[in-house]
Amino acid sequence: MTKILIIGAGRSATSLIDYMLRNSIEFKWKITVADVDQKIAEEKIHGHANGTAISFNISDADKRRSLIKQHDFIISMLPAFMHSDVARDCVEFGRHMATASYVSAEMKVLDAEAKQKGLLLLNECGLDPGLDHASGMKLIDEIKEKGGEIVSFKSFCGGLVAPDSNDNPWGYKFSWNPRNVVLAGQGTAQYLDGGLMKFIPYNRLFTQTDTIEIEPYGKFDAYANRDSIGYIDVYGLFSINTMLRGTLRQEGYCKAWNVFIKLGLTDDTSKITHAGELTFTSLIDSFLPNTKESVKDKLKKLMKDEWDEQTEVMLDYLELFDEKKITLNEGSPAQLLQHLLEEKWKLKENDKDMIVMQHQFEYRLPTSDKIQKLNSSLAVVGQDQHHTAMALTVGLPLAITVKNFLTKKFKSAGITIPVTKEIYTPLLAELEEYGIVFNEQIIT
């Protein structure tokens, strides 16, 4: 039997673990699910004969190394910064590995040795990155096979709340790591626009947004991801003029989020040590001048035209001006904000999340000088707050691709992402069985 170790059994691992267990009989897999909290691991296995739940702390190096040695294939569902120890052990002991996360610098260092040893280091094989690569490359290859030349490729993705469960003015609830949402965009976003490299610093990222329409869900804000440029080579788009990857939020979200950035509430590098004595109103006041006006009036004055009625409704919803107590004793501004948002943006029992994705292509065919436009869109609604669209669309691409590797549908060694036909074709075909189907539309 093939021994598979899944490290990390949090919400985003649910669909992955289900899939692996479901297929374990046919393909003779023994699945070990390891989590710091053994109970969570056991819940995810729900007594399956081929599953074993164990308690495991990633920082226990001896146990980590011994566990990895005992398995043939390791899937890490840990937060991204924790993959590197696992990856080093996998390469040392000759084990294959898979993650849904971006290829990190630490992973790149291991590429040569993994290739030499014939080990798979599958990365960027979740939703975004992952499904975006697979579905985008399918269209890129189709256009290229017709002799087409792609001049513009924009690709957007967002994890949001389903319309039926959308009962807050932000149109947002956490279906993913809240910390990543609060810190999103720090640094400088880089993309290509009309043949020119463009940069957006964090302090302007949420003011320079696009508006994207995905029927029947309406309009969304899109802010630029940090790196769009690196994918020009990866996708083989060498003559492209415009290349942008972005994140989708409900319309109006970005304007309101920009208030937090300008205020300073998303800073994670400073510690506020007396937070327990503060309310969110007094915390905001701390970031504003010492004048007699109300906190809201001072904030409006600071924001000038970067404020509107919808912004006010969204901030009011968070009780920011109601002297709501902060219940953390200390933390960075970003941690205090996260603490509030985890309460206000919680997926409730029976709430459904939704992921949306849209690729926008502009290309020229050899038969005509005219620019052709093609949009390809996806929306997936979750089942409930455990079986989320996020967990499904992150976990299934990873699980299916691991299965296709183990069943020899493709071969690869070293760092691999789902951009090749032999990986994305069976992946996209199987995802259709789960209702994950892109809607392609020629724009005229």
Add this chain to the structure above:
Amino acid sequence: MTKILIIGAGRSATSLIDYMLRNSIEFKWKITVADVDQKIAEEKIHGHANGTAISFNISDADKRRSLIKQHDFIISMLPAFMHSDVARDCVEFGRHMATASYVSAEMKVLDAEAKQKGLLLLNECGLDPGLDHASGMKLIDEIKEKGGEIVSFKSFCGGLVAPDSNDNPWGYKFSWNPRNVVLAGQGTAQYLDGGLMKFIPYNRLFTQTDTIEIEPYGKFDAYANRDSIGYIDVYGLFSINTMLRGTLRQEGYCKAWNVFIKLGLTDDTSKITHAGELTFTSLIDSFLPNTKESVKDKLKKLMKDEWDEQTEVMLDYLELFDEKKITLNEGSPAQLLQHLLEEKWKLKENDKDMIVMQHQFEYRLPTSDKIQKLNSSLAVVGQDQHHTAMALTVGLPLAITVKNFLTKKFKSAGITIPVTKEIYTPLLAELEEYGIVFNEQIIT
């Protein structure tokens, strides 16, 4: 003989090394000056009988540990982030240590062991931090001895260019680590204003400035330092309402620097890989929208009322709109900006720098309800581009305090900063011999 090791012989170590050598005969000191570049170490020693120059790479742990073992007192003039290895070795081998830098988290960890072993860990004993602590505490103690209650303490310091050498519209040339100048203020500044904690995020730091006057040099901009709050306890100012530490620049500097922040040019977390193909004009254009206007017009439109004629003169001086080639192949926006500024803000042969400092006190005496105001100001002009006011005011406080410790004028173990009378009184007295004299002025 007492064996003293000075690590780092850069420009800021000049006055320190001179002082230690000058006093080495009387006090029987053998001085070793260690630098990555042996030539630089030799220049600083200029053949003094009690001095030895050696080549030394801090990352060579064996050599570092062996060197530290061979000496009795270690002075680290390395960049701040490099002190911790030295400090760990000093505590392990039972050696005293001194730096001019802020007390770091790594240093705090060593405090208990150093105290137990009776080892001095002198920190914050340069200019700012250092001379500001000593001169501020002298006034605080004087006011307290009169029964006074201090309600407000603001303290400002800046390393600038002397009026005679001020031939650029920024009023600034580098007398200190350029990287620190370009990255200054990132994070959140914290201070106390009228009894209330106040925070300023980096994106607004250079717009929320004070104006400070120091005669006869005129007006200066002051932006808040990152941490003013931590010094309330250190200075024993428990009933204070307003506590602010700030950095001084020529008037107008902050408004112009704010353009770089808003543009995104001070970000150090992203890499621009094709910088060698760009001009500074096209780099700036990369941070601006794709429209037909000139780069300067787009920038003015972005800045709105955060731009004035002086700003334009200052930016023009840097040739930002003249298609000047970038001569680095790659780097973060901050590194590319630093590269330009190192050319434009270079201290030339015979240029003199200047350091300015001002403490502003408001206090009540037991004899009156009226608020008393006292300013204490210092300006020191350097000799030339090697013997700078910066090197003098950083190096002398450290050198004098080390001498006073070695000659048993004070005793201390563990982390020590120059805030106690037994340290600051002889320090300030000896500094007066070098013309470093504060001008105290009652404000009416």
